[in-house]
Amino acid sequence: MPRDLFEAARDAMKYAHAPYSKFPVGAAIRADDGKVYTGANIENLSFPQGWCAEPTAIGCMVMGGGKKIVEMAVVAEKLALCPPCGGCRQKIAEFAGPETRIYLCDDGGVQKTLTMDELLPFAFKTESLG
Template sequence: MASPNDLFDAARTASGKSYSPYSKFPVGAAILAADGAIYTGANVENLAYPEGICAEGVAIGQMVMGGTTSIKAVAVYAPRLALCPPCGGCRQKLAEFSDAGTEVYLCDDTGVRETVTVGALLPHAFETENIG
């Protein structure tokens, strides 16, 4: 099984593929899925703000296209920020495919600096059992 450091390495590599010519703020994300695979993503900006796609959303799309829908852990890395937690929209996206205890690794250039959970990031996430 992949370690937090494996996810950090994958997120850092993914950030190098970011398309961020406007903000100059690359972000990479790496998801460990239930099937043991690692899926990565980088942010993709668009001149028509806010029509870009966050790194976490790209990684989730890769995971879904890979045939699985369950996140076991995720790492987020941005080289221009000491720690880069997921934005509000990405917190809900992560909650859709994980549970409150899923670990989120916030990384800097040296590796994982802080570990939080999806539940701590978004304590009152929309849950499918509440919609009906």
């Protein structure tokens, strides 16, 4: 169990800006460069302008030089697990492979492990472009 990744996601959650939903989320990526990149959700008074924790972490990874997601953890402050939303699944898939592992965590640690292929089956891929 990647405890360090869970702890990084939980630490990142403290930076969430979620005054509207009051649903802080943290995400942590272990990238192909061996580094861990983190993110939190950042909401906005104009509600559709806010975004999820996962794209914050992906943006940090890209700007830090990471190219691929090796594994990723997501945790929410509320007790329920936080499966990435549909849009985030597509964003994660951009930098993942079918076997990339995504860990859904609660405050006790990793509770569910999914592969990218399980998280986003029948995904839109480059082959789909023809």
